[in-house]
Amino acid sequence: MLKVLVCFLLSSLLFVLLHPITAATSYNVVDFGAKPDGKTDSTHAFLVAWAGACGSVSPATVYVPPGSYLVSRAAFNGQCKNTDITIRIEGTLVAPSDYNVLGSSGYWLTFDGVTGVSIYGGTLDGQGSGLWSCKASGKSCPTGARSLTFMNSKNIVIDGLSSKNSQLYHIVIDSSKDVKVRGVKVTAPGNSPNTDGIHVQSSTAVTIQSSNIKTGDDCISVGPATTNLWVEGIACGPGHGISIGSLGKDVNEAGVQNVTVKTVTFTGTENGLRIKSWARPSNGFVKGVLFEDATMQKSQNPIIIDQNYCPHSEDCPGQVSGVKISQVTYKNIHGTSATEVAVKFDCSSKDPCTGIILEDVNLTYDNQPAESSCTNADGTTSGLIEPTSCL
Ligand SMILES: *[C@@H]1O[C@H](CO)[C@@H](O)[C@H](O)[C@H]1NC(C)=O
Numbered sequence: 216m217l218k219v220l221v222c223f224l225l226s227s228l229l230f231v232l233l234h235p236i237t238a239a240t241s242y243n244v245v246d247f248g249a250k251p252d253g254k255t256d257s258t259h260a261f262l263v264a265w266a267g268a269c270g271s272v273s274p275a276t277v278y279v280p281p282g283s284y285l286v287s288r289a290a291f292n293g294q295c296k297n298t299d300i301t302i303r304i305e306g307t308l309v310a311p312s313d314y315n316v317l318g319s320s321g322y323w324l325t326f327d328g329v330t331g332v333s334i335y336g337g338t339l340d341g342q343g344s345g346l347w348s349c350k351a352s353g354k355s356c357p358t359g360a361r362s363l364t365f366m367n368s369k370n371i372v373i374d375g376l377s378s379k380n381s382q383l384y385h386i387v388i389d390s391s392k393d394v395k396v397r398g399v400k401v402t403a404p405g406n407s408p409n410t411d412g413i414h415v416q417s418s419t420a421v422t423i424q425s426s427n428i429k430t431g432d433d434c435i436s437v438g439p440a441t442t443n444l445w446v447e448g449i450a451c452g453p454g455h456g457i458s459i460g461s462l463g464k465d466v467n468e469a470g471v472q473n474v475t476v477k478t479v480t481f482t483g484t485e486n487g488l489r490i491k492s493w494a495r496p497s498n499g500f501v502k503g504v505l506f507e508d509a510t511m512q513k514s515q516n517p518i519i520i521d522q523n524y525c526p527h528s529e530d531c532p533g534q535v536s537g538v539k540i541s542q543v544t545y546k547n548i549h550g551t552s553a554t555e556v557a558v559k560f561d562c563s564s565k566d567p568c569t570g571i572i573l574e575d576v577n578l579t580y581d582n583q584p585a586e587s588s589c590t591n592a593d594g595t596t597s598g599l600i601e602p603t604s605c606l
């Protein structure tokens with residue numbers, strides 16, 4: 216009898232000790248009514264599963280089994296009761312095919328104010344083609360929605376997610392900290408409007424690694440107030456390249472500082488490595504950027520700084536950019552340009568670019584000599600520089 220009691224006590228103790236570690240509570244969306252048929256609106260089931268995981272005092276998992284789930288606009292909000300939530304997706308989340316459902320809401324799936332959330336796997340299908348056609352027809356259309364947004368969040372992982380045909384940007388990291396994006400696959404047609412792959416703004420310590428991005432706008436775009444960004448191992452194209460900017464749209468704007476972009480291949484892109492600012496007054500800046508080990512395969516503008524961005528002549532004709540660009544290094548950049556001018560620094564006459572460094576750059580144009588063009592740009596070179604530097 217005593218033996219049994221001791222045994223029972225010991226096993227109870229073991230259970231109590233091990234339970235929180237081994238048995239993360241799992242919330243399967245199908246158990247809450249989600250239907251993997253691609254047409255039943257499963258939004259409510261996803262929100263209930265999230266509420267369970269978010270409300271759990273121990274680590275929790277939201278599980279999305281294989282299949283296709285229609286999800287209309289969904290906001291997954293914090294604060295949660297634990298800081299270890301895994302979202303394991305084996306299926307596909309599909310946005311409503313009628314673009315009027317998301318309309319001009321700006322967002323499809325959002326995570327706001329969460330800490331310690333990791334998404335593994337899964338596919339997001341933004342079904343953007345209807346909206347793109349509407350926009351192409353010149354009719355008046357809603358602005359659309361970004362597919363996946365994290366805002367006001369920290370300790371986030373997005374690993375192995377595929378995102379296709381977003382109405383607007385595919386993945387957005389906004390006002391967040393310590394975010395790791397890796398093994399992500401973005402696909403949208405080369406002519407789809409405003410379908411940036413990954414957009415980062417007002418965030419710090421974001422890393423984007425080992426990802427493949429084919430889209431109609433920037434593969435990666437970096438907005439104001441971004442610091443300590445690390446981008447490495449990206450295949451980009453079709454697309455508009457990797458862009459810091461547009462910056463300086465507003466007079467008061469926080470700067471971009473400490474950005475590394477390493478080992479990127481650009482295939483048939485409109486730009487390669489770009490920094491872009493509006494030709495408007497602004498106190499914004501870009502400081503401390505390293506572009507290293509890039510391969511260009513027929514990029515139209517492999518290396519470009521454009522401080523005269525003024526689309527549709529919106530409040531900028533005759534003005535110059537106030538954004539100060541300094542300490543930008545291009546190291547070991549090679550391959551082919553699809554246009555004669557492979558290196559273009561078109562900087563502000565009011566605030567010229569300073570501290571530009573070119574080191575081992577070899578860009579060719581259709582087996583002919585390529586050219587460089589500099590306006591208000593100052594810097595130094597080392598190693599082989601082809602085309603001849605204009606700094
Ligand atoms: C620059 O950012 C990297 C991460 O991308 C970080 O490791 C490094 O400490 C930052 N440097 C400074 C001076 O903050």
Ligand SMILES: *[C@@H]1O[C@H](CO)[C@@H](O)[C@H](O)[C@H]1NC(C)=O
Nearest residue numbers: 549550551577578579599601
């Ligand atoms: C620059 O690249 C071209 C094309 O890849 C190559 O033929 C050429 O030898 C390179 N120049 C130098 C000096 O390495």
